[in-house]
Amino acid sequence: MGERPSDGDIACVVDASGLFCPMPIARLSAALKELSPGAIVELISTDPGTPGDLTAFCKAARHTLIATRVEPERFTAWVQKKERTT
Amino acid sequence: MTDSDVTATKARALDAATKVDKKPVRAIGLLSGGLDSMLAHAVIRAQGIEVRAVNFYTGLCIVETQRRLGRRRRDGSIPANEALGAAANLEMEMEFIDISGPDYLHLITHPRYGYGANANPCVDCRIFMFKKAKALMEAWGASFVFTGEVLGQRPKSQRRDTLRIVERDSGLTGRLVRPLSAKLLEPTIPELEGLLDRERLFDFRGRSRASQMALAKELGLTDYPQPAGGCCYLTDESFGRRFHDLMARRPERNLAEEEVLLLAMGRHFRLGEVKLIVARNETESVAFRRFIGGRHAVEAIGVNGPLALVEGAPDEEARRWISAIVARYGQGRVQARVRVEWRDVTGAVELREVAPHDDEAVLASLRI
Numbered sequence: 464m465g466e467r468p469s470d471g472d473i474a475c476v477v478d479a480s481g482l483f484c485p486m487p488i489a490r491l492s493a494a495l496k497e498l499s500p501g502a503i504v505e506l507i508s509t510d511p512g513t514p515g516d517l518t519a520f521c522k523a524a525r526h527t528l529i530a531t532r533v534e535p536e537r538f539t540a541w542v543q544k545k546e547r548t549t
Numbered sequence: 550m551t552d553s554d555v556t557a558t559k560a561r562a563l564d565a566a567t568k569v570d571k572k573p574v575r576a577i578g579l580l581s582g583g584l585d586s587m588l589a590h591a592v593i594r595a596q597g598i599e600v601r602a603v604n605f606y607t608g609l610c611i612v613e614t615q616r617r618l619g620r621r622r623r624d625g626s627i628p629a630n631e632a633l634g635a636a637a638n639l640e641m642e643m644e645f646i647d648i649s650g651p652d653y654l655h656l657i658t659h660p661r662y663g664y665g666a667n668a669n670p671c672v673d674c675r676i677f678m679f680k681k682a683k684a685l686m687e688a689w690g691a692s693f694v695f696t697g698e699v700l701g702q703r704p705k706s707q708r709r710d711t712l713r714i715v716e717r718d719s720g721l722t723g724r725l726v727r728p729l730s731a732k733l734l735e736p737t738i739p740e741l742e743g744l745l746d747r748e749r750l751f752d753f754r755g756r757s758r759a760s761q762m763a764l765a766k767e768l769g770l771t772d773y774p775q776p777a778g779g780c781c782y783l784t785d786e787s788f789g790r791r792f793h794d795l796m797a798r799r800p801e802r803n804l805a806e807e808e809v810l811l812l813a814m815g816r817h818f819r820l821g822e823v824k825l826i827v828a829r830n831e832t833e834s835v836a837f838r839r840f841i842g843g844r845h846a847v848e849a850i851g852v853n854g855p856l857a858l859v860e861g862a863p864d865e866e867a868r869r870w871i872s873a874i875v876a877r878y879g880q881g882r883v884q885a886r887v888r889v890e891w892r893d894v895t896g897a898v899e900l901r902e903v904a905p906h907d908d909e910a911v912l913a914s915l916r917i
């Protein structure tokens with residue numbers, strides 16, 4: 464995994480604090496849908512299961528998990544939307 | 550659609566099948582995360598069909614509440630979202646469709662086809678989901694919807710007649726494919742149209758998972774969840790008891806979203822028309838605070854103990870019982886007397902001193 468992208472590279476922030484499975488991923492997925500390929504979304508979650516869900520989600524949808532930050536009560540991740548496959 | 554409409558549609562479909570159509574064939578798949586739905590997706594994709602996998606969020610998900618309350622599995626791990634895990638194993642994108650809210654709550658309190666073993670109105674629930682899937686199918690230009698249902702696997706919702714009812718009432722007659730049992734069911738429109746090769750579908754039936762496990766092996770699917778569990782509170786026995794207890798006292802059968810959360814938490818006791826809900830731990834006590842409005846709040850003071858909520862209008866005798874029960878679940882249970890504070894719906898505060906309840910058999914008889 465790489466570095467946290469700079470603020471200017473983040474297209475959108477999904478703050479899912481206080482929401483639990485599957486909502487953080489559902490909100491992230493909805494946000495990515497609206498963006499162009501290659502766009503980066505910052506996800507903030509307080510659900511302890513989000514790291515595992517996010518790994519599965521990125522593997523399934525082929526998005527790139529660029530970086531994560533784990534704090535005691537909060538998890539932040541930066542996800543880059545997959546490039547068009549067709 | 551009537552049966553004769555279906556026959557006509559199928560006949561037209563057969564005619565159409567003779568023409569060459571180069572458009573990609575698309576389908577909407579319902580991915581619950583269990584082995585059967587994974588297999589159904591693998592089988593349909595193996596026929597070159599473009600699949601959009603969806604998972605319905607009902608707001609009654611066990612994993613969601615477990616995570617909210619910080620619960621862990623027996624092995625210490627965080628409860629996982631099985632549908633996401635399945636999508637990852639299949640390496641396919643999956644969409645969550647949020648169907649939670651008043652319409653879904655109305656469905657579970659007024660099911661046309663009744664309940665399964667607990668509070669699960671699976672037939673109505675599936676009709677509701679499949680109607681949404683049908684709308685997605687039409688919007689996406691897909692030809693059919695499919696699920697991992699297996700004929701005879703569940704006593705009520707997967708009987709032949711019920712499968713037909715679900716197909717009919719969701720408006721998907723002829724366009725709802727169950728790939729794992731397809732050969733035991735009437736050919737569907739995509740099969741008749743030649744979009745789907747019936748010979749490459751299956752004839753699984755009943756509760757045994759042997760055929761599914763053999764197929765999983767053949768398809769190289771090794772990582773799938775065990776059948777136990779599921780993610781729906783409505784199939785949970787104790788949730789079901791609490792749900793029916795509540796509905797039995799509510800002729801209008803209405804249910805608010807917050808009540809669903811409360812049905813899933815704490816220890817529940819029934820004392821006539823009064824209900825007592827005692828938090829099981831610190832996390833639940835914290836979660837209970839947001840439900841205090843409209844309820845009496847009771848907790849021991851001077852010792853650690855759970856927050857309890859009381860619904861209804863407790864008389865003096867009920868207040869004594871409740872105070873003793875609340876005292877029993879805190880650290881004061883070993884003391885001769887415990888002070889208990891009542892904060893009434895009106896905001897009035899009352900202090901009581903009681904001996905903690907010590908008759909487990911009586912307590913058990915009051916449990917919902």
Ligand code: SF4
Nearest residue numbers: 669670671674781783
């Ligand atoms: S188990 Fe729950 S989510 Fe599944 S069909 Fe039954 S009621 Fe609906």
